[in-house]
Amino acid sequence: MTQDQHRMPDAHAVVTGRRGAMTGTSLMTLGATMVAAPLVAKLVGESITPAAAQAAAPETLRMQGKAPLVVLGDRPLVAETPETLLDDAVTPAEKMFIRMNGRIPEPVADPGAWRFRVEGELNAPLELSVAELQARFEVVTLQLQMECGGNGRAQFQPQTRGNQWTSGAISNAEWTGVRLRDVLNAAGLKPGAAFTGHVGADPHLSGEAGRLSISRGMPIAKAMDETTLLAFRMNGAAIPNVHGAPLRLIVPGWPGSLSQKWLTKILVRATPHDGAGMGGTSYRVPVRPIVPGSENNGRDFADMTSMPVRSILTNVAHGTRLPAGMREIDLRGAAWAGDDTVSALHVSVDYGASWQAMQVAAPANRHAWQRWTGKARFASDGYFEIWYRATDDKGRMQPHAAANWNPQGYGANAISRVAVLVG
Template sequence: MSKTPPTTRDSKTQATQPDGKTTRGIHELYAEDPLAADKELWDRETDPLSRRGFIKRSSLLAMAAAVGASIPFADKMPAGLIPAALAQSDEPFNIEGKEGLTVLNDRPINAETPPHLLDDDVTPAKHMFVRNNGLPPKQSSIDVDSWTLEIAGESCQNPKSFTIAELKKQFDHHTYQLTVECGGNGRAEFNPSASGNQWTTGAVACPTYTGVRVKDVLKACGIKDDAVYIGYYGADTHLSGDPSKEPISRGVPMKKALEDESLIAWAMNDEDIPYQNGYPLRLVCGGWPGSVSGKWLNKIVIRNQRHDGTKMAPPSYSVPKHPVAPGTDVPLDDMVTIHSMPVKSLITFPKSGITHSDSGPLEVRGHAWAGDLSVKEVQVSTDFGVTWQKAELKDAPNRLAWQRFTAKLDFPEPGYYEIWAKAIDSEGNAQPMVVPGWNPKGYLNNACHRIAVQVA
């Protein structure tokens, strides 16, 4: 392949040969081997110790031409990094099977869904957000017939392995609609900012999942009396490519694992789970951070201690035990792992920024959820939270699913309005009107959702 970089127009989606024939996309090249992609596209060598790249003048000129400007600090650019101008150009980065998602990161792929695309009662696969920690197994390498799930661990009496066909044959099937939300959803609103993908409000979904109950499979293998936790492992690989490193291996206490709604799932919305969402098998523990619902699942361990896999220890998925001032350097010993997610709501209709020119009321709708709890009330406001109007709230189709709310709003005069939504859970906890509890990793932002409306 030519070392001439793709043009700005097509750099988002393809790399080209000298004869102009399309080959593989720049994201595909970097996902396969970022250092090799640096070499192939820019003739850039990498220092294995510093992870900084050495770039020749000719290659620097080529990269500058691709991004449309000189690069003053090119020598400081980390190795294996796609220039943001190419990774985030106006031409959309296509994620197979997804539509309308906003890509926050391409290595690993992380993409959220704009609120107005989450208006369905059951989230369609094309609008299910993507949160990856590592690189998914190559789709071409996945053989559903030979895929196995191993059950092991020091508190497992009879370790066993099951094919997906054996899971389907040996255990009862169950379908639940389950809310899955990234623990960092809303991170972009924290100030000072926290590291990580700058999710706004779209790292949440509530599709249906079909599979077998975790508890049925674990009981078939024998759960010892000293069992306190489970942990999962998946077939995704670490970004470094080092096979000895796990990108993520989290878990939940036995009480959560043994809930009826905790599933080993092979289907989402009555179809195969989408590739980027864990095909062909995943764990689903609704109501908790999405990181405990392991994707590309191939192993569950029953532990006699708190699981100690990758990203189980603080600061990952952990918050301060006590409130801290924004910007505080919190000792790891003063942090606690996130369990149930907080009460939250999302306005899905209308789309923020619309003009309402009808003389009648404006219909507003959305969803509300509350981790392990249920939502007992949703209120909406058009005067910046001074007064609130109770919305109509539907019951959840099952435990751990979100609930639909609707309201009809009148406006006293033309002008700019913000519609705010506030949910209250079954224990009386309400969403705050401002960003709550600053924490170093930007988790658990459940401030009231708000949209803008111009009334003509």
């Protein structure tokens, strides 16, 4: 099978049954005495009731080599990772969220023979195999965040178009590859080189020959960042096919749609790329706030660049019941801020009336997420919500409600919360 031959897996083979709650090993509990209630979607601006929890019970993924992710769509396949499955410092392949734009290509027999081209505003365009990339350029390994541009979309009111992500369209895997800038420098950038355009081998859902499912690009400065990689290994092993093997682009801190899977070509351009997923309202946000729910063609929008500050709580499931008399629990999670770093993480158990600072670790390297730890304290038995918010190194913190509404729901990063019942 060549890299030009593809197939679409049977969606019904990977999406299971009724919309049942995820239970058992898919939930992280706080100790042997605790009982984890069903995991449900977070609700914004209203109480979290048993009836609402039951209505929000998710459909789960059944795919070999993948954890029971929450299915948001099956054409194309889109699946979110619950926060409690993101408790690893380095995200395992089985727990990485899935965001397809087209069909999933057939795995290749010889990954080292996969060929990749750079062309356009270059003095000496290159065509190299994966094996030649590894042999010719310095190989580096970095922990890198990758986040869907629509992460948090479910927070917007009124609801926007697209997959209704909560906070689980994020990963922090360890990627091995070569720096894209080293390859571009070897090809020699012409004075007019200002943007890139990316091409992958995933066919369009329609099956129409030559039609790309997604083809995005970025300013040349981001392409030349030392953490922008042409990756061929993930967590020390071959990249799983569903995540873009044998070669994918990793553009950390910016929308994950730039991290082209099954990469075959990078165009170096003098003008912004005009491929599928560029222009209009695609991965673009208003320069000036617009009326929520209004129609807009995106003419006055700007491309998304660095993703906003965000945090997750990874060791306490939403709906957890704690033993009567328990007054303190350990908390841990992760936080990140696109091209920036996280300077603080605070937790509230009294609806934001007061906040307690948590401990935030330094990133493993630039563009890795940061782990945080601390304790929540309860004054009595009863119903509590743990609110958590991150602040970046420029002083920007997660807002109480999703801001800058836009038709495709990008950039929502409101404070998250989980409910617990003590006693």
